[in-house]
Amino acid sequence: MTEQQRRPTLMDVAQAAGVSRALVSIVMRGAPGAAEATRQKVLDAARELGYRPDSRARLLRSTRTKLLGLSFSTGHAFHAEIVDAAYAEASAKGYELALGGVTSGRPETQTIEALLDFGSEALILISPTLSSDELARYAGQVPVVSLLRNDVGELTDSVSSDDYEGIRMAVEHLVSLGHRRIVHVDGGTAVSAEPRRSAFRAEMGRRGLEPAIIAGGAMEEDGMTAGKSLGPDMPTAVIAFNDRSALGLIESLRAQGLKVPADVSVLGYDDSQFARLSYVQLSSISQDAPLLAAAAVDRAVARIEGTQPPGHVVRTPHLVARRTTAAPAAGG
Amino acid sequence: MTEQQRRPTLMDVAQAAGVSRALVSIVMRGAPGAAEATRQKVLDAARELGYRPDSRARLLRSTRTKLLGLSFSTGHAFHAEIVDAAYAEASAKGYELALGGVTSGRPETQTIEALLDFGSEALILISPTLSSDELARYAGQVPVVSLLRNDVGELTDSVSSDDYEGIRMAVEHLVSLGHRRIVHVDGGTAVSAEPRRSAFRAEMGRRGLEPAIIAGGAMEEDGMTAGKSLGPDMPTAVIAFNDRSALGLIESLRAQGLKVPADVSVLGYDDSQFARLSYVQLSSISQDAPLLAAAAVDRAVARIEGTQPPGHVVRTPHLVARRTTAAPAAGG
DNA sequence: TCATGTCACTAGAACGATCTAGAAGCGTGA
DNA sequence: TCACGCTTCTAGATCGTTCTAGTGACATGA
Incomplete structure (x- = not known):
């Protein structure tokens, strides 16, 4: 039942549309340099074949991956909230997120290696437990943003709450x-x-x-x-x-x-x-959490796209008074 | 400060070790066909240069990615437990896990697309909300295992609790x-x-x-x-x-x-x-959760590596009696 | 001595995209 | 008519791996 047929490539689309691979590439990327009519023809052919660009090949060629690696601890509900917000901010900036879970049986370094293998252009680590030196080693490869912890040395960015x-x-x-x-x-x-x-x-x-x-x-x-x-x-x-x-x-x-x-x-x-x-x-x-996450993503993107040096962002928290605090009893 | 130097490739290691690229590839993969002495020489050179295989190129060439896509809902603590267990089982089977979070602002389809873009060879979806038809469409591309839900049609695998x-x-x-x-x-x-x-x-x-x-x-x-x-x-x-x-x-x-x-x-x-x-x-x-997760991973791997048809695994839950259940009061 | 096999290794073609350089078509002004 | 520029399109190199098909060296057995 499961038709294990080869998935269509640029070449297939090019043949179907009667143009060159390069032109199909241009159209799929939304790059300038294609006439509107041809563009439509190519898009139709692509849709027809169910073409889906192969990100591995794409990324291999164009060193950019537009991918941010985010490590979090499963089991920390607070981290989950950050993940939510990070997804939103990343996609607003045109980036995709690669998630890496840190569990008891899976140390932080392993998670980081996996995120780098996926091709992350920067790492955002929630409450990293690595030493400044270890972080610095990774920071030599890609920008690293530490979230919720700021004593991470000079080579690592940090976004934390005061x-x-x-x-x-x-x-x-x-x-x-x-x-x-x-x-x-x-x-x-x-x-x-x-x-x-x-x-x-x-x-x-x-x-x-x-x-x-x-x-x-x-x-x-x-x-x-x-x-x-x-x-x-x-x-x-x-x-x-x-x-x-x-x-x-x-x-x-x-x-x-x-x-x-x-x-x-x-x-x-x-x-x-x-x-x-x-x-x-x-x-x-x-x-x-949402603000912190957004700040971390912004920081990572700025480091990737600009030439700014690492920096440390500190945000001010605020009090949310609900029902578990009140004036002490008279005799207190 | 951040030395943005080009990362070393197979070619660099090959030159340093004075052998061909192919041989370095063989050594790095741990494949048979290299003399012990040369193997050591190559490994030394690789370590020296800080070589790290480029997974994009690697995966592009060898259609296998050894990657399982796992979608979960952030905010569901129960899902986090499954993620933990899935990591363990996947790595035991020699697979890596790509995590995709489903949040309010990020529908399931988008998460699935991202997981496929990463090159997942199979998808494990925790409590998917898609219709059987939609699931079947994805199941035409890669094996899909639905976790915690079993009314998913004939083309999708499922692992659920009774x-x-x-x-x-x-x-x-x-x-x-x-x-x-x-x-x-x-x-x-x-x-x-x-x-x-x-x-x-x-x-x-x-x-x-x-x-x-x-x-x-x-x-x-x-x-x-x-x-x-x-x-x-x-x-x-x-x-x-x-x-x-x-x-x-x-x-x-x-x-x-x-x-x-x-x-x-x-x-x-x-x-x-x-x-x-x-x-x-x-x-x-x-x-x-750990058993279910392991079963789902096993199922996904079996589908990838074998030629089995989709199947539905149902596991029997069990009662854990603690302190919130007891005999009713006499008058009850 | 020569076919045969095994082992260690290599050259070069893939994989599927992007990028560079350049060609073809067409209108414009000298 | 020709040079020029602009737009649209293409051929071919390229990214860093893995894979295929082989080469040479050496040992084995008839």
Whole structure:
């Protein structure tokens, strides 16, 4: 049943239309240099045969691939949002996206190699875990844009959100509501956990408050665990490393019979889809995935097409106040 | 800074090693036909120059690409789990994976075209929404495997989980716990919502029970809404369309002051990562993503390498009983 | 000694597109 | 009439591989 017939080539179309291969190439590319009548004739023949240009051959000849490689972690919902936005921005700029998934069994380097093999003209890496040196090695081959992480050395571009400013806003928000005893459940070894930790320390210190930090992580489980250890000395507000941790934290507080935000305010980070769920309504710091993604794509395209040196773009996050933060109880 | 020097080719390596291009090609492919000493000499030269085979040229010449196209929906965590497993299975079979994301702004056809342009030798589509006819058109070009959906016509392969059996197990589980008043919150227009609906009707009917069905969907919000409409005539158990819906449902029940599973048992579907979260512990029907993914990859590879006709693989799901299902209260 | 086979290697033609250089057709002005 | 420029079209080289068909060297067996 499956007709495994050879797929038509430029040559076939050329013969069908009675012109040369070169002219068919011109028409298919939409390049100038073909009379309108011939153009139509060729297009008709191509449609008739079901011709589809062979990108391998095309790309081999014309060093341009118009392809951006994007690596992301499967399982990070926040990354998925970035992928969405990146698709839109890339296609608006006339580029296609090659996706590479990083999973537990598939290290980042392997994903990057695959993206390069596809012919990516630039790489956009979401929260890369490679060292600056390793990144620099790739950056010698193609422009590399690190997304959500900015300590990547001079040869790699970066587009990130201002972690300090995000935490400052978080502290500011809670303090202005009247909170004084605020705890930060950190991100452990996750990318950008450290800058947030130190930002928290600095901003609390600046206000003369005690910067209590508890070990956490990037997942619900981490928030759960942190929530339990909070027990004896319960603060009036908690800033979680991210939304997923915040969700686990809230769950743990509930289990302890505490109400959010009546007894404890909880602030997330990322403003992910979880935060927006109607039954969660998590107050969160938004890094604005679509904007970041667009900026990263723009940066990659600029590097490909221009001769600009690598640069570091930092965007300011913003606070999205929902239902999990409020003024502390009178006795707090 | 960025040295934009031409990347080395087979020719460069050949000259450096003092042999012919063909021999370098043989060595790089690990093909037989080269003396060990020469092999080493060539490999050294290649390493020295930082040679990396140009996949475009390679693929152009050897019609084989060893590439499987996989389309998935960003935002579906369950799909991400499949992607993970597919990567592992594909690489075990010596294939690379090309990922294509389907988003709201990027229809399935566009994703498929992109995957074909990359040179995919077969397509694996997770829950495709195209009609059988449209799928058949693509199936004329390359083998197409539909994952999680099996009503795809004769020309398209499919790997799916037995929805009837899944629902049967769900009903069986709840009935054996002592439940009689069971409601199914369905998946609305989602893929495989219909087979689950009718399976529920049949299995309840077979037991002489009333098959109550409430309109739902695939997201938390849908479960929330359904949960509210349950109000006046609360059943003792609910089978949700999937885990996300189940989560919303549980949240809605909680808001109504009901305890799960003491007052109402809730059963999910997919056994996704959400179900496994320690604070959720959702009982669920597992479709076993890794197994399904592996089966789909196997099927695709078999179709590529053999001459088998399209086929439909159906796997049996299994029940994972956790903490959200229990015997109904005495008065129930 | 000579056909035969095996092994290591090579020259040159593919693959299917794009690109360069140039040819053909046609109108225009000197 | 001829040179010139413009538009439209074509032949052939080219991209970096793999594949086909072979070549030469050497060993083997009759």
